[in-house]
Amino acid sequence: EIVLTQSPGTLSLSPGERATLSCRASQTVSSSYLAWYQQRPGQAPRLLIYGASSRATGIPDRFSGSGSGTDFTLTISRLEPEDFAVYYCQQYGSSPRTFGQGTKVEIK
């Protein structure tokens, strides 16, 4: 089973700042099958990024994903008020699929 470790656990930033979230895999994620999700309080997760760097439909271009192999990054270029949420990475290239433990982006 691939273990995904996200860091930091919590990121305290102000609106307008840049957020950089990390996701490290215990083994190579095949074919860059890595996705990022956003979860706001009381809501279901929402897909942001798939294939490590492809934005899902309707996702603003301030969200970008990068990385390959075992190291992946989600970047939010300028935080908007609605971006303060929890973010999860997920690998879907091997069974069982696994999620990281999440990074909370909170208002400083």
Next chain:
Amino acid sequence: EVQLVQSGAEVKKPGESLKISCKSSGYSFTTYWIGWVRQMPGKGLEWMGIIYPGDSDARYSPSFQGQVTISADKSVTTAYLQWSSLKASDTAMYYCARPGGSGFYEYFHHWGQGTLVTVSS
């Protein structure tokens, strides 16, 4: 438009059985895998398993194998998650989700609204 509508919140006692549902619409139900994700209170997301409604091929995470059963009924385009004997530790929000594509190795693009299951004596 793809829609996944889950059944309502449940309150059960330990040892009871339960089956929650995920009604799908807006796409060909039998040609996409559909999965279940657990979120315990205040915790992260856990991938439980997936099913291919076309032939009811179900795959489970080792953590959930033998603990739950995933099934699907093509006639009503609905997927199910069931327990034969609930434990307090099954208290969680459960989401169904459908991948973006019809392949096996896919991310979850569409999500249900979640079903809160509370198990308490």
